[in-house]
Amino acid sequence: MPPDGRSASRVRTFPLIAPSVGVLLVWMIVPLAMTLWFSFRRYNLLNPMLTGFAGLNNYRFLIRDPALPAILITTVVIVLAILLITISAGVVLAVVFNSGFPGQGIARVLMISPFFVMPTVSALIWKNLLMHPVNGLFAGVMRGLGFTAIDWFGSWPLSSIIIIVSWEWLPFAFLILLTALQSLDEEQLEAARLDGAGSLAVFFFIQVPHMARAISVLVMMETIFLLGIFAEIYVTTAGGPGIATTNLPFLIYQRALLAFNVGSASAAGVIAIILANVMAALLIRTIARRLDV
């Protein structure tokens, strides 16, 4: 390339990159600015007379809402529980699947399939066909074994949601961890075994450390998706009983599209954005370190 190649190529590439950057800029700034703006306004779709600057009132009402701590805890519990389940099970499964057994390809397809099932289907199949307290498969099996059937969504609503969403996200964790594990140098494993390392030692001192970066990427990606869990709650419990399964997204949905309180919903939206951004900043730093442009 000639010495001035850099500036020449920048002129040439600008029209290629500009459309992507342009639409994303609009897509990011306009809604974000509107959310922020509304969060300081008095704005209720049912009451057009109510206008004007609300100051911090929307935030004040939100924070004083006695339900808010419970809702924030539910939001965080969903994220943490599913992270713990999917990643610990994913690590073990990745190691088991990495051993090269007959029919491995088909078994892997069976493992990852739930990830491609749309969330509304997963939620309804689990809610009805499997977890229904009378006609569900689990109830049938429990009774067949002589136990009383569990009323999943009545007695354990949050756990039920966590089980369903974990089933959806385990394949994602598994697939990424397996991919990471497959890049492990076979010779390194062989050397460790020759030095007398047992399976457990290999697992904890070689395989798990090798998956460390994949695990950290997983934690951040999943957190961002799981903070937004909505469809599964929408079709199974609708946030109930009471507020037992109401997380932040569902609260915003209720405020905005059921109560038409734009100001209050926007204030909750700002909180959701701040929560997600803490994770996002970490994720972007990790990915940036690996990006050698």
Added chain:
Amino acid sequence: MNRFKTQLAGGIAWIIAILNFFPIFWMLLASFKSEVEAVQTPPLFFFHPTLANYRDIFALQDYAGYAFNSIAISVLATLLMLLVAVPAAFAMAFYPGRYTRDILLWMLSTKMLPAVGVLVPIYLLSRDLGLLDTRTALVIIDFLSNLPIAVWMLFTFFRETPKDIIEASRIDGAGVGQTILYVLLPLVAPGIASTALLSIILCWNEAFWSLNLTAHNAAPLTAFIASFSAPQGLFWARLSAASVLAIAPILVFGWISQRQLVRGLTFGAVK
């Protein structure tokens, strides 16, 4: 000993894989049952299969309309996305400049904005623009929310294509258009195909915006299935049949693209 361990691992893996797939299999079974058999206790494994449920969802519930919406939205959003993302990824991979890195990371950061944080403005904008319950709104949203993933995925594919080959074809007298058409495109086609596949999967399964912005006209399959959660929707066999049809094509796409998927969904951080 080692052989025994492998067999043990294989056995465990197969048991877990089957258990993990079982809900999908159980749904497939239920879709061939009658409504009475579907809710029967103890659960029924052997029965006389019927296709009545599949007939019913086409005859009674306008399944084709919802499926058309899903197909139209996924395909249009994906095409639009490729149109914008391919040139950008191409430029950044082959002619990286001083700001390439910043642009890529910034694009990634737009994906981190939780959808629910902007539900209110998007809903109000759609309403004011007359786009509530239209396919247009969902096409635009799916296009924009998958664009960063697509640019990243294409970028990682393009970067693995040897740059020399382009130089060589230029020296041999090929024009820019010819170079792209005959040299570059065949090389990057697999990458573009798997990016398109991932995009279709994500659009097809998108539920948050579908549930909040559509009613009937533009409702895709995710929203149609959600309508079974209403009390009158306690038709398990029919729900199962509708679900099987809704997930079958995407399941196949997913199996095909599972390897490239990891790269796309982790922004190249895991390959």
